[in-house]
Amino acid sequence: MTEHYVFHSMGIPIHITIVGLPKKEAGEAVKKAEIVFNEYDLRFSRFEPDSELMALNMSNGAWHKVGVELFQVIKKCVALSAETDGAFDPSVGGILASYGYGLPENFISPANSPTYRDLAFNERELLIRLAPGQILEPACIIKGMAIDSAGKALEKVPGFMINVGGDILTKGDYDGGSAWNIAVQAPNNPDAIVSAVGLKNAGIATSGVYQTKGEQDGKKWHHLVNMKNKCPANGVVSATVIAETCERADTEASLAILLGPIQATARLEQSGLPYFLIDEEGNVHKNSAFAKLEVPIQSLVS
Amino acid sequence: MTSLSKILQKFFVIFFTAVSVVLVFAGITRIKKEGVLATATTPEGTAPLSPSVLSSATTITGKAYQTPWGNAVASITVKDGKIIATNMPSIPDSPPSVYAEPFLVEQALRAGSANIQGVSGATYTSIAFKSSLESAIAKANTEGQSITANIGSAITTSTAKPAVPKKYRKGNDHDDDEWDDDHDDD
Incomplete structure (x- = not known):
């Protein structure tokens, strides 16, 4: 059958x-x-206006509270970035967006593109801080x-x-x-x-x-x-x-x-x-x- | 003399035991690596989905785009200027058509007689779907349907939201220069 x-x-x-x-x-x-x-789509899509990822991407340099799953996903991305010496970088979201591939509303392109090294984590509080204008795209893990x-x-x-x-x-x-x-x-x-x-x-x-x-x-x-x-x-x-x-x-x-x-x-x-x-x-x-x-x-x- | 040969004996016993242990261990790790691959384990709580289709809504179908699975045709359902559903009705409810190298009787493959259950490849259909969806939205506008709401607030039937660029999410005048084309190339 x-x-x-x-x-x-x-x-x-x-x-x-x-x-x-x-x-x-x-x-x-x-x-x-x-x-x-x-559920994954609603939570982790870079294109979904109400997604948790969108909220993080719009946090514009402020500490931002995320769920434990998104926290782990971003941590995994950073580990992969370190392993590949930055060839892989979740900050690719900003580059893709600049090609017209899913730019958030009211986005201001930063003067120099931030990298995974600019990310800050607070493990205890599940907080992530992006550089201003940094857009993360962890799609390769999410899918x-x-x-x-x-x-x-x-x-x-x-x-x-x-x-x-x-x-x-x-x-x-x-x-x-x-x-x-x-x-x-x-x-x-x-x-x-x-x-x-x-x-x-x-x-x-x-x-x-x-x-x-x-x-x-x-x-x-x-x-x-x-x-x-x-x-x-x-x-x-x-x-x-x-x-x-x-x-x-x-x-x-x-x-x-x-x-x-x-x-x-x-x-x-x-x-x-x-x-x-x-x-x-x-x-x-x-x-x-x-x-x-x-x-x-x-x-x-x- | 006897003590020396005893020491030697001891040494060989210990040495070969150690070597064989190392070899066995190495063998086990290798087997483990190449052994049967286990299934995925990612725990996930799930939220119930409430599909609903509203009456008095208009459905507009986009252009068809070719994909390895057949033609991708997106449609949107518009009600009161809001997209309430997006769908891709023309993806067949059957295994994907399988294509092989041209020298391999293509007709037979298309007919599904090949013993192939899936094709692993770079994602085609997202782009096809997006293109088809864009054309559906463009058509909706020309048909006098002005779309004002975010696709994000749409109620989907059996489908979820596709990747839709901002210009279509906003829905008012969409010029290409709405994209921010600046990117740093340092």
Whole structure:
């Protein structure tokens, strides 16, 4: 018994496949997952005027009280920023906003862009202080967290796949004990895939700069900006990472783009996570852990 | 002599025991790393959602944008100058159409006969949805519907709020220069 559901949340369609439950129960389970996504969207969206993140972004240099989840998210972002020496920086929100990608109302652009080092935390009171005009965008963590959390809501479902704009969490078996076959999108052709893996109980995320649709006043941009030089990152055009959670997979995939091929490969090798990178020349960089999960595409296409 | 050989014996016993312990330990950590991946664990309280559709509202559909999942078409429901719902009705209630390399019989893939359950890729549809939504809002304006409220106050049916730029959230005159294009490139 396989049921498919598609709904819309967090700005994207979400596709959930449920295996091994009667239709009614499957529907109820998906409803729970949908509530989780909607809640994440309402709380952590940089675009949502009433979101907790929006309130923080509008705090304009004053100490601001946040919930424990947002506090932890921002702390995680800062830890990642430190690890990557600022290549990843949640302050990217300000740069994205300047491209016209979700600017809060009455926003005054600061003279020099603040970084994660300008953030101050009060652990006891759960207070965060941003630099004036600093806009945080922790989306790369939030999306994965939301998927994992929705997965948690589907705990009692024997087998499921949650696909949120290409970030996928799988649990259990797909059909009669087989793995979930997940393909990797080709960066240069929306009608093509470049690889496929068989997954059970794992998250997979692909980050890419090939969807560079954005153009503001003739300037091309994409959402992955290396905050060290404030430029959209280059070198890796597509990064796929598999991990136990979508949060980890998504974070590592995004970082791979930001860090560029050499640093990304080093970081991923150290993590031991299965990865599949495509560089600007179209070369594939993958490890044996990924190769082990790979399924020949031909065998999947009748 | 005997004491020396005893010491040597002791040394070898301890040495090889230590080495094997280290090797076993290293092996275990490796296996743990590569072993079965566990499912996600993020606790989350959930709030109930109250979907409601109001009558006497107008629904306006935007342009279709192509995505790997099929065409994305957004619609908005406007009542009394307020957007009360946003939706993307044309995303099929079926597995996403799977596309493969052109040499792999594309027709079969589109028909869903490939044994592929999902495609991992950079987020396409958010951009498509946004574009479609923008066109729906633009159309609403030309059809004499003036939108005054924030999308944030909208009641959604089965959908949540998409990423909508400020100019559409405000809804009055929207020039491109409403964006602050200054950004520092130091």
